[in-house]
Amino acid sequence: MRKKVVSVIGGHDCTEEVEQIAHKLGEKLAKVVEILVSGGLSGTMMQVCKGFKAGGGLTIGILPGYDKNSANKFVDIAIPTGLGLARNVLVVKAGDVVVALPGRAGTLSEIAYCLQFGIPVISLNSWDIPGVIKVKTIDEAVDKVKELIK
Secondary structure, eight states, rough: OOOOOOEOOSSSSOOOOHHHHHHHHHHHTTTSSSSSEEEOSSHHHHHHHHHHHHOOOEEEEEEEESSSSSSSTTOOOEEEEEEEHHHHHHHHOOOOOEEEEEEEEHHHHHHHHHHHHHHEEEEEEEEEEEESSSEEEEHHHHHHHHHHOO
């Protein structure tokens, strides 16, 4: 049976509040899916990986560069791509569902890829775009993931 995978996207440069949300989201997601995919770097990506690992899950970081060592210390499997921002396609395509946290243009591009490919994307205090599932709390986001990832 194939493992359930969630991708979490968001800014590498974020506030302490968003980092706390990302960490708590990671912990709670680890109870409903086996694998978390992110861009593997700092900020939101690091905190969601940290929380997911604390919850006992496996983390994968799909990196923009060629150096595995650029991954944050909470990434179990680092995949260097050398693709730069184009790696965003891989981050979202790896997930059965995507959760978007606050971010800038890179996060927006990942949301657009989700919409283009028909991948369910949940916005937790992130971009408000038609076709994106908007939630206000971590628990709402996790409930939506459970519902969509069957």
